[in-house]
Amino acid sequence: xxxxxxxxxxxxxxxxxxxxxxxxxxxxxxxxxxxxxxxxxxxxxxxxxxxxxxxxxxxxxxxxxxxxxxxxxxxxxxxxxxxxxxxxxxxxxxxxxxxxxxxxxxxxxxxxxxxxxxxxxxxxxxxxxxxxxxxxxxxxxxxxxxxxxxxxxxxxxxxxxxxxxxxxxxxxxxxxxxxxxxxxxxxxxxxxxxxxxxxxxxxxxxxxxxxxxxxxxxxxxxxxxxxxxxxxxxxxxxxxxxxxxxxxxxxxxxxxxxxxxxxxxxxxxxxxxxxxxxxxxxxxxxxxxxxxxxxxx
Amino acid sequence: xxxxxxxxxxxxxxxxxxxxxxxxxxxxxxxxxxxxxxxxxxxxxxxxxxxxxxxxxxxxxxxxxxxxxxxxxxxxxxxxxxxxxxxxxxxxxxxxxxxxxxxxxxxxxxxxxxxxxxxxxxxxxxxxxxxxxxxxxxxxxxxxxxxxxxxxxxxxxxxxxxxxxxxxxxxxxxxxxxxxxxxxxxxxxxxxxxxxxxxxxxxxxxxxxxxxxxxxxxxxxxxxxxxxxxxxxxxxxxxxxxxxxxxxxxxxxxxxxxxxxxxxxxxxxxxxxxxxxxxx
Numbered sequence: 001x002x003x004x005x006x007x008x009x010x011x012x013x014x015x016x017x018x019x020x021x022x023x024x025x026x027x028x029x030x031x032x033x034x035x036x037x038x039x040x041x042x043x044x045x046x047x048x049x050x051x052x053x054x055x056x057x058x059x060x061x062x063x064x065x066x067x068x069x070x071x072x073x074x075x076x077x078x079x080x081x082x083x084x085x086x087x088x089x090x091x092x093x094x095x096x097x098x099x100x101x102x103x104x105x106x107x108x109x110x111x112x113x114x115x116x117x118x119x120x121x122x123x124x125x126x127x128x129x130x131x132x133x134x135x136x137x138x139x140x141x142x143x144x145x146x147x148x149x150x151x152x153x154x155x156x157x158x159x160x161x162x163x164x165x166x167x168x169x170x171x172x173x174x175x176x177x178x179x180x181x182x183x184x185x186x187x188x189x190x191x192x193x194x195x196x197x198x199x200x201x202x203x204x205x206x207x208x209x210x211x212x213x214x215x216x217x218x219x220x221x222x223x224x225x226x227x228x229x230x231x232x233x234x235x236x237x238x239x240x241x242x243x244x245x246x247x248x249x250x251x252x253x254x255x256x257x258x259x260x261x262x263x264x265x266x267x268x269x270x271x272x273x274x275x276x277x278x279x280x281x282x283x284x285x286x287x288x289x290x291x292x293x294x295x296x297x
Numbered sequence: 298x299x300x301x302x303x304x305x306x307x308x309x310x311x312x313x314x315x316x317x318x319x320x321x322x323x324x325x326x327x328x329x330x331x332x333x334x335x336x337x338x339x340x341x342x343x344x345x346x347x348x349x350x351x352x353x354x355x356x357x358x359x360x361x362x363x364x365x366x367x368x369x370x371x372x373x374x375x376x377x378x379x380x381x382x383x384x385x386x387x388x389x390x391x392x393x394x395x396x397x398x399x400x401x402x403x404x405x406x407x408x409x410x411x412x413x414x415x416x417x418x419x420x421x422x423x424x425x426x427x428x429x430x431x432x433x434x435x436x437x438x439x440x441x442x443x444x445x446x447x448x449x450x451x452x453x454x455x456x457x458x459x460x461x462x463x464x465x466x467x468x469x470x471x472x473x474x475x476x477x478x479x480x481x482x483x484x485x486x487x488x489x490x491x492x493x494x495x496x497x498x499x500x501x502x503x504x505x506x507x508x509x510x511x512x513x514x515x516x517x518x519x520x521x522x523x524x525x526x527x528x529x530x531x532x533x534x535x536x537x538x539x540x541x542x543x544x545x546x547x548x549x550x551x552x553x554x555x556x557x558x559x560x561x562x563x564x565x566x567x568x569x570x571x572x573x574x575x576x577x
Binding site for chain 1: 352
């Protein structure tokens with residue numbers, strides 16, 4: 001199995017000379033199974049360059065797993081060229097939304113409403129299917145198994161674990177490790193803390209010992225306190241989780257859109273130092289996710 | 298039962314209590330609204346609580362079964378989703394105060410809050426942990442959920458039932474059984490069961506007027522709390538009769554109502570704290 005970062009930027013695409021090294025496209029990860037299965041996680045603007053490369057492999061049979069339907073994770077979907085081409089078979093998986101009571105099947109049709117896009121979903125020429133996922137499902141696609149777990153973000157957000165012939169990766173989507181809304185002296189503090197702890201343990205167990213953890217790492221230690229509740233992780237939480245889950249490699253992603261390559265590397269170096277990350281064999285290998293980079297597992 | 302299916306569908310469009318709707322709109326107008334305050338409003342409203350527990354426990358989302366407390370719901374769904382759910386529920390409208398003669402929704406809410414508060418106190422008295430006692434609060438809050446559903450969707454029959462119970466000083470659930478063939482406990486219990494709520498909660502809602510039921514700590518606490526709340530005239534449930542403690546409840550607390558009230562001491566302070574959730 002191998003995977004390629006097609007977009008690593010959070011919130012909004014940020015092209016330009018200052019982001020040319022790590023890339024400006026929003027979230028999209030291309031995963032290839034050992035038998036050539038095509039799994040795509042999220043359809044941020046990074047799915048557009050992926051679409052161009054897939055045109056060399058028609059007809060395309062691919063599976064797109066959406067972590068959640070915030071713009072930076074779906075914006076590229078109407079521009080995913082294979083949807084327009086007859087003979088392609090595309091399945092889109094994701095969470096239904098409890099607030100609007102709409103399923104993932106509404107994602108494209110809503111994005112392609114007349115006011116936002118000139119072509120209607122009904123005019124797409126490929127075969128498109130939708131699968132609404134409940135929490136903790138298991139989908140087999142050839143030699144690949146995809147499993148999902150609910151994460152914590154201001155939307156239904158699934159993290160996806162993808163396994164193939166003994167190798168595995170996990171992508172959190174956007175995720176903030178939940179914190180207590182109560183103060184220690186409040187009545188509800190203990191109950192809430194127990195729930196948080198239980199969920200934390202369940203999530204760590206879900207990703208334990210995987211080969212590659214791709215994790216939302218939006219904020220620095222200094223930035224995080226003013227962003228609590230926004231639904232994103234920090235360098236500190238990502239390093240802690242990678243260690244506790246005993247992952248082999250940890251790829252930090254969802255880079256802040258205002259962060260230049262230089263600033264990103266400086267924040268990364270500072271975080272490794274603050275957390276005493278060493279090159280000991282027991283330590284996960286930390287990396288900044290970089291657009292265009294392919295990793296073989 | 299066909300009626301149950303119909304009611305289950307109707308409840309999706311059922312409004313919450315006016316005091317909580319107004320408070321949710323007020324709180325959520327501020328982007329930095331306090332999660333604690335929001336949770337407190339939701340978990341003091343039977344309709345909001347029931348709708349959110351229904352969602353969290355539903356197989357469609359497959360989130361987690363057996364969730365009783367809104368706090369658990371927050372950890373699972375996240376505060377932002379919970380906030381937006383509350384706004385969606387608030388947008389349905391408000392339960393009218395007197396849609397049916399003889400049923401005042403504000404007084405009913407007070408009765409539910411009183412029962413919830415006292416059920417929690419009683420649970421701690423019989424050795425339930427502080428954490429698990431939250432479930433007893435929820436059970437007390439929801440025990441009469443079926444009644445508010447019937448008032449909302451079978452208004453004319455309920456008006457007749459309330460009037461008869463009141464004129465002849467009869468227990469409301471008995472009049473319901475005579476005139477409808479079922480009572481509000483069965484309606485609430487069936488809805489809670491259909492929505493996958495935990496079985497102790499379903500049983501408590503369903504059996505809170507059933508004298509032949511088995512011993513169950515949650516039901517015993519809620520039944521005692523229900524009767525105490527009526528005896529103290531805190532709010533009004535629409536039932537004119539304050540019955541004696543049934544045998545199982547007397548055995549559980551080794552006391553009758555007068556004795557238990559003596560043991561509990563002054564309840565005015567915890568009850569007064571809940572009044573804010575029923576005030577406009």
